[in-house]
Amino acid sequence: MKREELEALRAKVSCEAVLEQAGYEIDLKESTRRAVKYRRGGNIVIVTHDGRGWFDPLSDEKGDVFGLAMFLEGIPFPSAAGAVASIVGYQLSRPEWRSSRSSVPLEDIADRWRGRRTPSPGSDAWRYLCWARWIPTAIVRKAIREGVLREGPFGSLWAAHIDGLGRVVGWEERGPDWRGFATGGSKVLFRFGPGDASRLCVTEAAIDAMSLAALEGPREQTLYLSTGGGWSPATDAALAELAARPGLTLVAATDANSQGEVYGERLRALAEASGCDWQRLCPPAEDWNEVLKAREKEKRKRNIEKKVGPAACAPAASREAPPGMRRPLTRPDTDAATREGS
Numbered sequence: 001m002k003r004e005e006l007e008a009l010r011a012k013v014s015c016e017a018v019l020e021q022a023g024y025e026i027d028l029k030e031s032t033r034r035a036v037k038y039r040r041g042g043n044i045v046i047v048t049h050d051g052r053g054w055f056d057p058l059s060d061e062k063g064d065v066f067g068l069a070m071f072l073e074g075i076p077f078p079s080a081a082g083a084v085a086s087i088v089g090y091q092l093s094r095p096e097w098r099s100s101r102s103s104v105p106l107e108d109i110a111d112r113w114r115g116r117r118t119p120s121p122g123s124d125a126w127r128y129l130c131w132a133r134w135i136p137t138a139i140v141r142k143a144i145r146e147g148v149l150r151e152g153p154f155g156s157l158w159a160a161h162i163d164g165l166g167r168v169v170g171w172e173e174r175g176p177d178w179r180g181f182a183t184g185g186s187k188v189l190f191r192f193g194p195g196d197a198s199r200l201c202v203t204e205a206a207i208d209a210m211s212l213a214a215l216e217g218p219r220e221q222t223l224y225l226s227t228g229g230g231w232s233p234a235t236d237a238a239l240a241e242l243a244a245r246p247g248l249t250l251v252a253a254t255d256a257n258s259q260g261e262v263y264g265e266r267l268r269a270l271a272e273a274s275g276c277d278w279q280r281l282c283p284p285a286e287d288w289n290e291v292l293k294a295r296e297k298e299k300r301k302r303n304i305e306k307k308v309g310p311a312a313c314a315p316a317a318s319r320e321a322p323p324g325m326r327r328p329l330t331r332p333d334t335d336a337a338t339r340e341g342s
Contacts, residue, residue, distance in 0.1 A: 006066070006081065013084050014051030015065050021087055022072045030229055032180050037230075042258035046230065057231040058262055109185055113168045116150035116158060124155035128175060133207055134293045139214050143192055148206075154178065159206030161188045161228060164241055172206045172228050181228060188234045190226035197223035200242055201251040201281065202267055203288060204229050204260065211288040212253055212281075215295070231263065239267075243274035250274075253281040253288065 016026075016036060024038040024045065031037045036047040045068070047054050055062035061071055069080035119125040119140065129135045143149045143159075150158040156175030160168045163186075170185025181187060190206040192213060199222040203209045209224035216222070223242075227235050243250055252267040254260035264280050271278035285291045 009081070009084050009088070010052065010065055012088050013065050015045075015047045015054045015068050016051050017087050018065055018068050018072065018084065019045055019047070029179060034183070035181075035230075039259075042262045044259065044262075058266060060233070109170065109182065110168060112182075113150060113158070113160065113171065116152065118144050119149055119151055119157070123151055125149070125151045125157040125175075128155060128157055129207075129210075132176060133211070133289055134296045135207070135210050136214050139210050143210060146192065148190065148192060152178075158182070159190050159226070161186065162191050163188050163234070164238055170228075172226065174205075174207060186234055187228045187230050187232045189238050190228065191223060192225075193223040194220065195223065197221050198245075198247055199223070199249045199251060200225060200239075201253045202227065202239070202263075203253045204255055204263065205287070205289075208253075208255075208288040211292040215288065215292055227263070231266070236270075239270055240274065243270055243276050245276075248274075248276040249279060250276050251279045251281050253283075255287045256283050257286060 016038070019038045022040070024040040024043075027037040027039050034048065036051075038045045038047065044057055045054055046057055053062070053064060054068050056071070061067075063071070065084055066077060066080045069075065069083045070077060073080070073083065075083070119129065121137075126140065129140050130137055140149070148160040148162070150160070150171070152158045152173055152175065154175065154177075156173050156178050158171040158173055161170040161172070161182075163169050169188055170182040172190060173180045173182065190209060192206075192209050199219070201209070201212055201222060202225045203212060204227055206226045206228070209226045213219075213222075213224050225239075239250075242248070250267055250271040252264035254263040254267075260282075264282075268278045268280075283291045285294060
């Protein structure tokens with residue numbers, strides 16, 4: 001096949017089409033316009049550059065549409081070119097991304113971060129963390145003191161990703177109706193806790209990192225980390241740098257699903273290569289925030305029963321806030337020091 005024909009195929013066939021043909025499904029919850037996540041079992045491929053590029057977050061594999069066909073099927077380039085040619089004109093099952101962002105050039109990442117205020121009691125991000133996600137206020141205040149939380153737009157929360165030099169290079173964006181990552185930012189690591197800690201707990205989301213900290217209670221020598229739902233080369237380098245310190249224990253506190261197990265195995269390989277200890281800490285629910293919410297609800301139920309007795313407790317449905325009421329009748333327990341360990 002001539003060079004001109006190959007270039008024409010690159011322009012006509014999206015990496016997403018190759019993935020769909022191979023049985024991968026899009027994960028809309030974890031996708032953005034610039035990084036579309038596809039899954040097949042425990043395998044993940046991230047599509048970039050408007051469908052013209054891709055990378056495997058669990059390895060160093062990346063490339064164009066021909067490289068993707070070779071990677072998926074284990075075939076040489078001539079066969080991959082033929083496979084790509086066979087799906088010219090393939091229509092994706094998902095609708096076209098429609099960007100709502102302005103065409104105005106984005107500000108520098110650091111300036112954008114500094115331009116947002118920190119959460120405060122009663123603010124939208126505070127309510128989201130403490131009331132929707134049940135993060136204790138003591139944990140939220142500590143994260144604010146460490147400078148890793150900001151108020152995002154439309155009631156969202158920003159959780160900073162910080163590089164090895166202590167610079168904010170991106171942030172996880174979470175809210176009641178929004179999930180994403182800073183446009184133009186870099187995924188490295190969300191860090192919560194002392195930088196010289198001897199125990200590293202790696203989770204997949206900043207909210208899970210804070211949830212695990214709440215479940216375990218105060219631990220002076222633990223640094224809680226989040227990869228932000230992906231695993232970039234910068235994340236790998238940052239973890240390797242941290243794991244190289246002597247006397248370290250690396251804890252894979254990733255989700256209780258196939259992706260979490262893949263990440264856990266990758267952390268074990270990193271620990272073995274670095275010569276540090278490794279542990280797997282698996283949540284009894286899918287993630288640590290679900291565990292925290294279940295525990296806090298049970299504690300609240302027990303507290304109510306102690307005060308008024310089981311027979312006097314209203315059914316759970318009757319204690320629900322009426323439609324439109326944003327503030328719950330009671331706040332989550334805020335005393336992190338008295339919480340039980342996980």
